Amino acid sequence: MSRCVLLCVLAMLIITSAVYGQQQSPAGQQAIWDNADKNKDGFIDRIEFLEVMTDAFFFVDADKDGYLTLVEIRRIVGTMDAKQFEDADRDKNGKLDIYEYESAISKDFDAADTNADGKITVEEFKLLRQGAKQ
Amino acid sequence: MIMIRMRAIVPVICLVFLIAGCETTGSGQKTVIGGLGGAAAGGLLAAAVGGGGTGIAAGTILGGLVGGAIGNRMDAADRQEAQRAATQAFETAPSGHSVAWRNPDNGNSGTITPTRTYQTANGQYCREFQQTVTIGGETQQAFGRACRQPNGSWQIVS
Numbered sequence: 001m002s003r004c005v006l007l008c009v010l011a012m013l014i015i016t017s018a019v020y021g022q023q024q025s026p027a028g029q030q031a032i033w034d035n036a037d038k039n040k041d042g043f044i045d046r047i048e049f050l051e052v053m054t055d056a057f058f059f060v061d062a063d064k065d066g067y068l069t070l071v072e073i074r075r076i077v078g079t080m081d082a083k084q085f086e087d088a089d090r091d092k093n094g095k096l097d098i099y100e101y102e103s104a105i106s107k108d109f110d111a112a113d114t115n116a117d118g119k120i121t122v123e124e125f126k127l128l129r130q131g132a133k134q
Numbered sequence: 135m136i137m138i139r140m141r142a143i144v145p146v147i148c149l150v151f152l153i154a155g156c157e158t159t160g161s162g163q164k165t166v167i168g169g170l171g172g173a174a175a176g177g178l179l180a181a182a183v184g185g186g187g188t189g190i191a192a193g194t195i196l197g198g199l200v201g202g203a204i205g206n207r208m209d210a211a212d213r214q215e216a217q218r219a220a221t222q223a224f225e226t227a228p229s230g231h232s233v234a235w236r237n238p239d240n241g242n243s244g245t246i247t248p249t250r251t252y253q254t255a256n257g258q259y260c261r262e263f264q265q266t267v268t269i270g271g272e273t274q275q276a277f278g279r280a281c282r283q284p285n286g287s288w289q290i291v292s
Contacts, residue, residue, distance in 0.1 A: 028180075035183045035228055051250065053175075055229050056182040058251045058259055064282065066257030073170075077177025084171045098253045105178070107169035129176045 033125060043119035046109055053105045057098060067095035185228045195220050196283070197290035200244075200267050204274040208267070212242045216267070220246045224261050224280055224288045243268050249277075258282060260291070 036044045036052045044052075060076045061068055070085045088104035089096055096104070112120050112128040120128070169175070195217045200208060208216070219235035223246040227233050236243040244267040251261050260281040267274050280288040 032179050032183050035230065036179060038230060051229065052182045053178055055185075055251045056178040058261075059181055059185055059226075059228075060178065064259065064286070066253060066259070073174060073178075076181045077174050080174045080177075081171055084169065084174070087168050088170055097257070101170075104168055104170045105175060108171065108175040111169055111172065112175070128172055129179075130172070 029126075029129060032129070033122070043121060044125065045119045046106070049109045049120065050102060050106065054098070054102075057101055067097055068101060069095045182228055185226045185231070194287045195280070195290065196287050199278075199290055200265070200276065202274070202276075204267050204269050204272065207269045208242065209237075209240070211239060212237050212269070216244055216246070216265075219244070220263075220265075220280070221288060223248055223263065224282070229261075242270070254281065 033044075036048055038048050038051065057068060058064075060072050062072050062075065070080065070082060073080050073085070085096070086092075088100055090100055090103075108128075109120070110116070112124050114124055114127070115121075170178070198205065199213070199216055199220055215235040215237050219233045223231075223233035227246075227248050229248050229250055232245040232247040234243065234245045244265060247264045248261045249264055251259065253259055258281050260279055262277070262279050265276050265278070267276070278290055279292045280290050283289055
């Protein structure tokens with residue numbers, strides 16, 4: 001009995017440490033926040049969000065053809081739901097142009113902005129980043 | 135008998151706790167149709183910080199990077215260092231992040247800072263930038279725009 005409990009506790013400790021090990025360091029989170037909060041007002045507004053995401057578009061577009069494919073996005077962010085990519089790809093050509101991309105991430109901004117005040121707070125940002133680890 | 139039952143129950147209880155713990159991750163996220171999703175958006179935010187990596191970009195700069203009187207005072211080595219920094223900045227630096235250059239022979243130096251990335255109507259990538267150049271202790275600041283050519287070089291357009 002006690003051996004079984006011990007094994008369970010050990011398993012939980014291993015899994016917990018693995019989960020926390022995947023999380024970004026506070027310094028990494030802060031760098032991401034600082035990069036997005038350009039005017040340093042303590043919020044990320046829609047313009048700041050779109051600007052930083054346009055930077056991301058450029059960096060993720062590996063072949064610099066002006067479009068993002070699912071492969072290019074997955075190469076950077078790890079996993080991405082193919083269905084969500086297809087929904088964002090409105091002309092169904094298998095790649096996102098900058099307009100489809102901006103439209104999609106604008107919706108992601110709305111989703112992250114849980115109190116709908118037009119800006120992302122630190123807490124909302126943390127929730128968004130949690131999504132990146134799922 | 136009770137001991138045997140406990141042996142069977144304890145792993146189940148552990149499993150329930152583990153599953154419950156996993157389920158709480160990401161709570162508070164709204165599901166959005168047409169968006170890329172929290173995972174992708176979060177990853178893209180991180181990608182914007184990482185930029186295009188730390189490698190030295192191989193492309194070239196077309197057009198005058200530094201003009202005016204201070205540009206005339208730059209020697210060939212200064213220009214080479216400035217162009218190397220500019221190429222690296224345009225290819226790899228997130229907006230707001232500077233790439234510095236310095237000529238160790240004469241102490242002249244500068245920075246290139248992309249400030250905004252955008253696409254033109256034909257899909258060409260362009261980046262607005264700010265630069266400083268310090269020649270003989272005198273610093274000059276300038277702004278410009280560079281657009282990426284199909285061959286990977288950057289053309290200064292203003």
